[in-house]
Amino acid sequence: MLVISNVSKNYDNEKKAVDNLSLEIKQGEIIGFIGPNGAGKTTTIKMITGILAPTTGEIRINGKDINKEPVEAKRNFTFVPDHPTIFDGIRGIEYLNFIADMYDIPEAVRQERIERFTKTFQIYTALKDSISSYSHGMRQKLLISGALLPNPKLFILDEPMVGLDPQSNKMLKDIMKEHCKNGGTVFFSSHMLEVVENLCDRVAIIHKGKLIACDTLEKIKQKNDTSLEEIFLEMTKDE
Amino acid sequence: MNKIIALSKIQLKEFFSKYQSGMNIKNKELGKLLIVGLIVALLMPMYQISSLLYRSFYQAGYPELTVTYMYLSTAFIAFVSSIPLVISVFFYAKDLKLLATLPISENTIIYSKLSTIYVYTLGLSALMMGPSVFFQIYYGGRLLSILTGILAILIAPIIPILAAMLMVVLMMRFFSNKGNKNMLTIVGNIILLGFIVGIQLVMVRLQMRPEVIQEMLGKEGGLLRLVGYRFPPSIWLTNMLQGSVVDTLLFIGLNVVLLLALSIISRAFYRKALQAYNVEGSRGFGKGRLYYKRQSVGHQLIKRHIKIILHNPTFFLNTFLSLFVPLLMFGISFFTGEMTMEVFRQPAMAPFITIIYSGILATPAIIGNISATVISREGKAFWETLVLPITPQQNIRFRVLSTIVINLSASLLLGAAALLIIPANPLQIFISAALCIAITLLLATADIIVNIKRPFLNWSNPTAAVKNNLNVMISLGLRVIYGGFLFLLIRILSLSMDTTVILIAAVSLVFWIVVRSMLYGRFTKEFTNIQI
Incomplete structure (x- = not known):
């Protein structure tokens, strides 16, 4: 579903934010992408989603190169960023209709999905309100609802749990599992290691722009019989 | 301390x-x-x-x-x-x-x-x-x-x-x-x-x-x-x-x-x-109904860009007040008696009617340089359109079209108001409209290139995105240079007023085609490389 091949990103021809990263994610998997602050997680996600172009390397989503066939590639995924900065001069329902029109979702389908997701995240009654009146968590829920509308093959989330209340956190995790059960794929970054530990089929660890591990939790634990937190701290320790 | x-x-x-x-x-x-x-x-x-x-x-x-x-x-x-x-x-x-x-x-x-x-x-x-x-x-x-x-x-x-x-x-x-x-x-x-x-x-x-x-x-x-x-x-x-x-x-x-x-x-x-x-998270009382109507991608994107202007007071004032400056100036001049309704009806003014009317119609495009900040106006929300399944060309085109819609709407209103005092005949109106459309197309297209070259997305205050932004000055500078070029051309050719307006419209259309091909060529590449 997602193939990242030898991708690097340099800023100002000097700092290497991502260094020769390769990763393959299969359909139906939930992958947790973890790493310390400044490790290159968000840069990698920005490159996957087409916000940034890689300096070298290639990223394919469902076989489509994000840089060569961006529209075809983008039809296969949706994205929830780490900070819910969206244009907030419109009402919640307008935002969701905007997203639905961008992904060409028929009216009957969009109505059913909008109602389902927004009721799940308890923002249905706020849909008539302007987004500018939403709290951080409500914006996050709106963004997640919008990203789920097209029923994407690949669901990409950057730190999705930040700002969500415990109920919504649980609901999001359930939705992610259900999405994969129905044939979808989830790729998300997080600092919440226990979430990654409990939810993911595989874990990818990035440190200083390099992918230092990518495997199932069991295999990673086989090498070091301890918690993911301990392993993560050990792997990302600065010499 | x-x-x-x-x-x-x-x-x-x-x-x-x-x-x-x-x-x-x-x-x-x-x-x-x-x-x-x-x-x-x-x-x-x-x-x-x-x-x-x-x-x-x-x-x-x-x-x-x-x-x-x-x-x-x-x-x-x-x-x-x-x-x-x-x-x-x-x-x-x-x-x-x-x-x-x-x-x-x-x-x-x-x-x-x-x-x-x-x-x-x-x-x-x-x-x-x-x-x-x-x-x-x-x-x-x-x-x-x-x-x-x-x-x-x-x-x-x-x-x-x-x-x-x-x-x-x-x-x-x-x-x-x-x-x-x-x-x-x-x-x-x-x-x-x-x-x-x-x-x-x-x-x-x-x-x-x-x-x-x-x-x-x-x-x-x-x-x-x-x-x-x-x-x-x-x-x-x-x-x-x-x-x-x-x-x-x-x-x-x-x-x-x-x-x-x-x-x-x-x-x-x-x-x-x-x-x-500064209290945040206050709930508004949303009006209207929930709807699930399907609309085209272009409609949604143009609506989004216009709403960004309408929603933000700085963008709103910057755009709409400048668009209606001529109306305001006329109003003041008439109220103070500096100008009268008869001025434009004098026989000596007849040869200048087309150029005056063209000037009024083209004012929104000339002074409302809103495209120069069309990318900057989105600020940190710019990422939104980048992850959507639309081509960069579409992304740019609907931004330009938003500017054109706003400017031409303002031109239409100004044109209708100006007809109350300016006795323009249908041919003069047609020629003026042609010039207005040509100038609007050219300037809206040229302005977005300025913003692609100088995007400014990390602003904390909308005033910074518009007023402190040199893009507006650069875009005004382009108008001065283009105006100077047209002035020289007119001086060299010394044509009648109506022919001059037609010539300006034709030249502007030629320039628009050139600038447009540049925009959807190398500048589209630069657009896709804008760093957030």
């Missing part, structure tokens, strides 16, 4: 770093050079105006009135510039949450925030009043004049700043209660515009009634009163520079009283205005 000094230092540093980053110049040295150039460019005309005024008032026997006149102008401009600054520094500042948690008094917060506005307006008053005070000192030659002159420049910004603050606070209280924060800026600016127009009207009417001027000149200190009657502190300031102790006390006293008054009301201002205004 004293808390108020420490806080003021940070506020000043933040203010000026934002100002510099608002100019969006990556080269710091170039930025500094530009600021020096700007100061020199402003100082030169001020020196010339002061010199001219000094000579005129000297001949009338009242050289000291140069300072009065310049102080009046400074006070007015400082008041006008302080209004957006007060709104920006107090009501759109993101640091209030942090400042509120610090062990500092409300007075400290308010005075430190005011310090940034003070330094800005002090620079303004030094530039504007400096040359006139220099003349007063140079020709007055007294030591006391030097001291009072410096004092005058230092004190000059206080009254306008506090007046602006009072006005903003009153409006803010009203609109905060009404639950519409953005209306503050919109109504504030419209009132300001009304204020400027009002002063214009009063001045014009005064000029039309010379007996009032004669009466004032006849009284003792008449000329001084005439210049300063709108604002008595200007008379006190002038007399202060002349050595009057009473007027010195009056002028300084007024400023001290105002500062004390601010100190007394600052607690209430902080609690009831600032804190109340």
